[in-house]
Amino acid sequence: MVYNWKNSVKYLIYGVGFIVLLIFLSxxxxxxxxxxxxxxxxYPWTIYSTLTxxxxxIYLGLPKLLKEFKKTGKWKINFQKLIFIGxxxxxxxxxxxxxxxxxxxxxxxxxxxxxxxxxxMVGYIIIDSFIKVEENEK
Numbered sequence: 001m002v003y004n005w006k007n008s009v010k011y012l013i014y015g016v017g018f019i020v021l022l023i024f025l026s027x028x029x030x031x032x033x034x035x036x037x038x039x040x041x042x043y044p045w046t047i048y049s050t051l052t053x054x055x056x057x058i059y060l061g062l063p064k065l066l067k068e069f070k071k072t073g074k075w076k077i078n079f080q081k082l083i084f085i086g087x088x089x090x091x092x093x094x095x096x097x098x099x100x101x102x103x104x105x106x107x108x109x110x111x112x113x114x115x116x117x118x119x120x121m122v123g124y125i126i127i128d129s130f131i132k133v134e135e136n137e138k
Contacts, residue, residue, distance in 0.1 A: 014063070017059070018059060021055060021056065021059055022056070025052045025053065025055060025056065028052045029049050029052045032045045032046075032048050032049040032052070033045075033049060036049075043097070046097060047094070047097060050093060050094065050097075050115060050116070050119055051119065053116045053119045053120050053123070054119055054120070054122065054123040055123060056120045056123060057119070057120040057121060057122060057123020057124035057125070057126070057127070058123040058124070058126065058127045059123075060120070060123075060124050061123070061124045061126075061127030061128045062127065064127070064128060065127050065128075065130060068130065068131055068132050069132075071132040071134065072132070072134060073132040073133050073134040073135055074132065074133055074135065075130060075131070075132055076130075076131050076132070076133045077129055077130060077131075078128075078129040078130075078131060079129075081125055081128065081129045082125065082126070082129050085121075085125050086122055086125040086126065086129070089118045089119075089121045089122045089125065090118075090119075090122050092114075092115070092118045093115050093118040093119040093122060095115075096115070
């Protein structure tokens with residue numbers, strides 16, 4: 001395998017971009033937490049704070065989406081993936097904020113970070129659901 005500097009630079013830029021994104025989103029989350037503490041207004045800011053993790057999943061799925069851009073064909077959306085994986089993960093991420101929720105088993109909540117991981121997964125599923133399908137020539 002030949003060492004490719006071009007790929008190394010791409011990975012370096014991607015890694016630095018990821019770190020910058022994490023720092024920015026951490027600041028955003030802290031900002032929303034501070035507003036909640038000052039105003040005692042729970043609902044909109046908690047939802048915004050949870051949604052700050054969505055761009056992480058989108059960023060993680062970006063390389064696959066860029067590979068899809070290079071393909072030829074028509075864009076399709078994988079609705080099965082969005083419905084059967086994305087919607088349950090979205091429900092799980094906002095489970096505690098829904099006034100009509102049904103109790104879920106306790107083993108599904110081992111950590112508070114599970115909700116953040118769930119919304120990261122939703123971001124990845126959204127970006128991963130866009131695919132190009134090559135048309136067969138007749």
